[in-house]
Amino acid sequence: MGITQLPEECIALIMSLTSPRDACRSSVVSPLFRSVADSDVVWEKFLPPDYRNVISQSVVFPVTTLNAMPKKSLYFHLCDNPLIIGDGNMSFSLDKPSGKKCYMVGARGLSITWGDIPRYWIWTPLPESRFLKVARLHLVWWLHVVANVETRILSPQTTYAAFLVFKIEQDERGFNRKPVQLCVNFEGQEDGGERSVFLNPSRDMPQLAQDRGNGWKETEMGEFFNENGEDGVVSCILKELSCSSTWSGLIVEGIELRPRAA
Numbered sequence: 001m002g003i004t005q006l007p008e009e010c011i012a013l014i015m016s017l018t019s020p021r022d023a024c025r026s027s028v029v030s031p032l033f034r035s036v037a038d039s040d041v042v043w044e045k046f047l048p049p050d051y052r053n054v055i056s057q058s059v060v061f062p063v064t065t066l067n068a069m070p071k072k073s074l075y076f077h078l079c080d081n082p083l084i085i086g087d088g089n090m091s092f093s094l095d096k097p098s099g100k101k102c103y104m105v106g107a108r109g110l111s112i113t114w115g116d117i118p119r120y121w122i123w124t125p126l127p128e129s130r131f132l133k134v135a136r137l138h139l140v141w142w143l144h145v146v147a148n149v150e151t152r153i154l155s156p157q158t159t160y161a162a163f164l165v166f167k168i169e170q171d172e173r174g175f176n177r178k179p180v181q182l183c184v185n186f187e188g189q190e191d192g193g194e195r196s197v198f199l200n201p202s203r204d205m206p207q208l209a210q211d212r213g214n215g216w217k218e219t220e221m222g223e224f225f226n227e228n229g230e231d232g233v234v235s236c237i238l239k240e241l242s243c244s245s246t247w248s249g250l251i252v253e254g255i256e257l258r259p260r261a262a
Helices: 008-016 022-025 031-037 038-046 051-055 061-068 071-080
Strands: 083-085 090-095 102-106 121-124 134-137 143-150 156-174 182-186 196-197 217-226 233-240 250-257
Touching: 022 038, 051 061, 051 071, 051 083, 051 217, 071 090, 102 143, 143 250, 156 233, 196 217, 217 233, 233 250
Parallel strands: 182 217
Antiparallel strands: 083 090, 090 102, 102 250, 121 134, 134 250, 143 233, 156 217, 156 250, 182 196, 182 233
């Protein structure tokens, strides 16, 4: 007996054990496969188990509209349109190949030393940002920015990479002369695996920052393995604490955590 002779619910179960990419490919096999591959039964399995709770926290896009979407449409909507959630200082999206959860902590959700003192940091709206305001560095000697993320909200059994999402202004100071230190650690652990990165390197230096295609750049801060998603906190840190130079001209949108490609 061929697979096309199986009941649709059996085909849907088999398809739900594959991947979003495989389901999309299967839809071209036959009208039967297309019907199954587009069904809510299949795409419900590709969405995170707690997706209803997450989208209920939406502060911009109507929750009723999200809940009314077919599950396949919802999946791709969440891949392509980060959802602002909670107090407006975090966004949620899905990794398109895997369906695993991605989060960005917006600048207002970060711990920024002297961040609320206007002569050091300025909070300003930018039309290209997904958040209401971003942090613009005016002038500091001591640079320290931290995102603290609870591991329970992330996908378990997943290796995550953290990325600083930023811009550098033309009249910046310090970022083309000295590197900053980037690291990712679980709370309570000593700093380790620090990366020294020039955020505005000259042409003869390695260009570690990547253009995100939306007006922002990103550079990797480090990675970690989220084993079981149990209660814990991971800290993503940008720092330069030597006080040997002044720094200005950095604009921070946030710090993003994304699953590492398998």
